[in-house]
Amino acid sequence: MYVTIIGLFAVCVFTLTRWGSMLHTYLFFYCVANLVYNIAYVVLQHTTNLETYVAVLKVGYFGRLWVGLSMTLFIAELCGKTYPTLVKSIAGIFNMFVYFFILNLENNRLYYKHMEFKMVGDFPTLPHSGGPIYYIYTFMNLLYAILCVYLIVKAYIKEKNEIAKKRDLFLMISVIVLVATYVIYFFKLMEIARVFDIMIIGYALCTAFMLIAIVKYKMLDTTVAAKNYVVDELAESIIVVDNDNKVSYYNKPAQILFPELKDSKKNEDAIQKLLLDFNSSIDSGDPVRMEGKIYTPRANPLTEGDVRIGTLYSLSDDSEHYRYMDELREQKQIADSANEAKSQFLANMSHEIRTPINAVLGFNEMITRECEKVRDTKEEKSPSVSEAFENIGMYSGNIEGAGNNLLSIINDILDLSKIEAGKMELVYGKYSLGSLLRDISGMISFRASEKGLEFIPDVDENLPGELYGDMVRVRQVITNILTNAVKYTDSGNVRLIVRAEDDRPVKAGEMMNLIITVKDTGIGIRPEDMKKLFGSFERLELKRNSSIEGTGLGLSISRQLISMMGGDIKVNSEYGSGSTFVITIPQKVSSTTPVGNFSARTDKPDTAKKPYKASFTATDALILVVDDSTVNLRVAKALLRDTGLVIDTADSGNKALELTKQKKYDLILMDQRMPNMDGTEALSNIRAQQDGANLATPVICMTADAIIGSREKYLEAGFDDYLSKPVKSAELEKTLIKFLPPEKISKGESNDR
Ligand code: ADP
Numbered sequence: 004m005y006v007t008i009i010g011l012f013a014v015c016v017f018t019l020t021r022w023g024s025m026l027h028t029y030l031f032f033y034c035v036a037n038l039v040y041n042i043a044y045v046v047l048q049h050t051t052n053l054e055t056y057v058a059v060l061k062v063g064y065f066g067r068l069w070v071g072l073s074m075t076l077f078i079a080e081l082c083g084k085t086y087p088t089l090v091k092s093i094a095g096i097f098n099m100f101v102y103f104f105i106l107n108l109e110n111n112r113l114y115y116k117h118m119e120f121k122m123v124g125d126f127p128t129l130p131h132s133g134g135p136i137y138y139i140y141t142f143m144n145l146l147y148a149i150l151c152v153y154l155i156v157k158a159y160i161k162e163k164n165e166i167a168k169k170r171d172l173f174l175m176i177s178v179i180v181l182v183a184t185y186v187i188y189f190f191k192l193m194e195i196a197r198v199f200d201i202m203i204i205g206y207a208l209c210t211a212f213m214l215i216a217i218v219k220y221k222m223l224d225t226t227v228a229a230k231n232y233v234v235d236e237l238a239e240s241i242i243v244v245d246n247d248n249k250v251s252y253y254n255k256p257a258q259i260l261f262p263e264l265k266d267s268k269k270n271e272d273a274i275q276k277l278l279l280d281f282n283s284s285i286d287s288g289d290p291v292r293m294e295g296k297i298y299t300p301r302a303n304p305l306t307e308g309d310v311r312i313g314t315l316y317s318l319s320d321d322s323e324h325y326r327y328m329d330e331l332r333e334q335k336q337i338a339d340s341a342n343e344a345k346s347q348f349l350a351n352m353s354h355e356i357r358t359p360i361n362a363v364l365g366f367n368e369m370i371t372r373e374c375e376k377v378r379d380t381k382e383e384k385s386p387s388v389s390e391a392f393e394n395i396g397m398y399s400g401n402i403e404g405a406g407n408n409l410l411s412i413i414n415d416i417l418d419l420s421k422i423e424a425g426k427m428e429l430v431y432g433k434y435s436l437g438s439l440l441r442d443i444s445g446m447i448s449f450r451a452s453e454k455g456l457e458f459i460p461d462v463d464e465n466l467p468g469e470l471y472g473d474m475v476r477v478r479q480v481i482t483n484i485l486t487n488a489v490k491y492t493d494s495g496n497v498r499l500i501v502r503a504e505d506d507r508p509v510k511a512g513e514m515m516n517l518i519i520t521v522k523d524t525g526i527g528i529r530p531e532d533m534k535k536l537f538g539s540f541e542r543l544e545l546k547r548n549s550s551i552e553g554t555g556l557g558l559s560i561s562r563q564l565i566s567m568m569g570g571d572i573k574v575n576s577e578y579g580s581g582s583t584f585v586i587t588i589p590q591k592v593s594s595t596t597p598v599g600n601f602s603a604r605t606d607k608p609d610t611a612k613k614p615y616k617a618s619f620t621a622t623d624a625l626i627l628v629v630d631d632s633t634v635n636l637r638v639a640k641a642l643l644r645d646t647g648l649v650i651d652t653a654d655s656g657n658k659a660l661e662l663t664k665q666k667k668y669d670l671i672l673m674d675q676r677m678p679n680m681d682g683t684e685a686l687s688n689i690r691a692q693q694d695g696a697n698l699a700t701p702v703i704c705m706t707a708d709a710i711i712g713s714r715e716k717y718l719e720a721g722f723d724d725y726l727s728k729p730v731k732s733a734e735l736e737k738t739l740i741k742f743l744p745p746e747k748i749s750k751g752e753s754n755d756r
Contacts, residue, residue, distance in 0.1 A: 012038065013214070051127065114137045115134060145189075177212030184201055281300040285300055297321055356413055358635065361728040436598055450486070450489050455494070469592075470517075471592070480588075481521075492581070493526070497522070510592070528543060529543070536574060568589065569589045624744065628650055629677075648739075667700070670700065672726075705727075
């Protein structure tokens with residue numbers, strides 16, 4: 004008994020020092036109840052009469068009454084079973100109810116029907132016979148004992164961890180000993196049980212086995228409590244199942260999310276479905292959606308050594324993450340449609356601006372031609388008339404310059420929108436490097452000489468003469484850098500150096516890096532402005548450069564085009580002394596025939612503008628021009644006047660259809676954007692005319708629709724060629740010569756302008 008008291012006391016102290024969970028609370032509760040009972044029993048041994056015996060017994064029962072309940076709660080907690088507070092409260096109230104009868108032991112016969120005080124040797128005893136409350140209380144204790152054994156045996160079978168298994172074994176022994184002594188005590192199976200309260204021995208043994216479980220197998224190890232605490236505090240729901248998919252553990256968040264886990268036996272089907280959902284979500288990568296939230300399940304195998312013992316499912320609440328992703332997607336959609344709207348706007352704007360520019364430049368061309376005619380006529384003119392025509396010629400030259408400038412700005416804006424929309428595509432083909440560089444050099448040397456600058460082209464004559472790439476874009480990039488060099492240089496020179504990256508001889512079909520260096524002696528770029536140089540709409544030193552025309556788009560477009568071609572661009576500049584732009588463009592070699600001596604042929608640019616002369620006449624040829632804008636129809640007619648062509652006009656697709664039914668044309672120039680029936684539709688209707696006279700008539704698309712891929716788009720739609728507005732008379736004539744019946748053409752000497 005003394006050993007029991009010391010043992011119980013030790014457990015109390017042990018529990019107090021490590022308090023951390025309900026497990027400790029219940030154990031402490033059990034030990035204190037047991038301690039009170041044992042101490043009272045010691046005192047009982049010193050009583051000499053019924054009154055004192057009964058008084059001490061009442062104190063003892065104050066502890067003993069709670070032993071069964073506290074032990075059951077402790078074991079249930081240890082086995083992971085929690086009972087509702089209501090059940091615990093009812094059990095507590097029942098104990099108090101029983102204690103009420105014990106406190107009045109002498110005055111009622113419901114607990115002890117009969118009792119008497121008797122000394123057996125030196126030991127005071129209280130032989131008694133039980134009343135109904137006594138039996139109910141005894142039955143309750145038996146129930147507690149059976150429940151404890153059931154819980155421990157179940158936990159022992161389920162437990163996979165060897166140490167925990169041993170711990171459960173000792174607990175099981177301790178409870179079984181207690182139950183056995185209880186049975187002996189109750190049924191007085193042994194002689195000694197008639198005299199002594201052998202429960203005292205039962206409790207001593209029970210406490211001893213419990214102590215072993217506690218000390219040897221670390222039953223109350225705080226780390227276990229700590230781990231449980233941490234796992235319960237996790238934001239993630241954790242569910243552990245064994246190899247048979249039976250739930251063996253779950254944490255608090257899991258219990259809140261899936262209340263059916265509490266009674267996993269009863270809800271087996273629901274839990275199996277849940278696990279199935281988890282697994283299919285893991286396989287498909289789609290999250291699980293529940294009660295307006297989105298969860299991502301994960302499954303981790305649980306092993307002991309090499310043996311798989313189950314699976315740990317963790318479920319994280321990723322609703323925020325998904326909400327954020329949805330928001331991003333939504334924002335992207337808004338941005339995409341805004342971008343789309345912008346591109347559409349730019350395309351429309353370009354179309355709308357090109358149409359009036361077509362008229363301005365077209366009629367301006369006519370003014371120039373008229374002026375030239377008057378200027379070159381042999382007829383006598385008064386000096387004031389000559390001067391007036393001289394001036395008109397100069398003004399129309401200015402209109403042409405400004406119109407072309409406006410056009411290049413529109414082209415730049417269109418290019419940028421195409422690049423930004425990811426719609427810019429490179430169009431590959433063979434081209435002559437020599438012609439390309441000569442064209443560019445001709446134009447630049449003209450501009451340079453206008454500013455009094457020297458243009459020095461330096462092209463390695465061994466460079467392959469024919470390359471394969473997007474000539475239009477290569478030309479655009481080089482022209483842009485050279486134009487800038489001229490624009491931002493007031494005196495000195497602009498150099499164009501073209502080399503191969505290395506001297507290694509290349510064969511046709513191989514790739515080579517073309518290095519284009521543009522050096523100027525201009526204003527230079529401040530080091531702090533270098534970062535802004537390639538930004539869209541970025542212009543440096545606005546004040547200083549205010550008189551220089553520009554949009555700040557050229558370099559941005561150039562860099563993006565170069566990078567689309569797989570090359571790069573570098574800048575070196577000394578503020579006040581000049582800049583050097585080095586472009587590297589990989590191109591495929593098409594023919595290794597060298598470009599040859601280059602500079603000799605571009606020495607003296609022919610800057611004098613020659614008077615217009617039609618490149619051909621075709622007075623027998625009949626063509627049809629279709630455009631909804633009457634101004635454009637007039638422009639086309641005027642531009643082609645000197646060719647002598649017979650021109651019909653139609654201001655709608657329907658009108659064109661009517662005319663094509665009546666006459667056979669040698670060629671049709673067709674606008675695209677027209678109300679009711681657009682150019683493509685009109686074309687297919689012409690082609691569909693049964694026995695139509697114009698089934699084979701070449702139809703050329705002449706449109707202000709200049710967005711990327713327009714040419715390809717219209718050729719694909721069945722047009723024979725494509726001309727963009729504003730149309731240049733030289734280009735127009737070239738295209739017509741290509742498609743008009745040769746027998747109807749008599750060639751003149753054209754002055755390309
Ligand atoms: P812009 O149409 O203004 O010329 P760019 O994109 O071609 O647009 O050039 C951006 C800016 O970079 C120019 O406004 C100019 O300030 C500067 N820049 C470009 N080339 C040169 C150069 N060769 N020398 C000095 N500054 C230059």
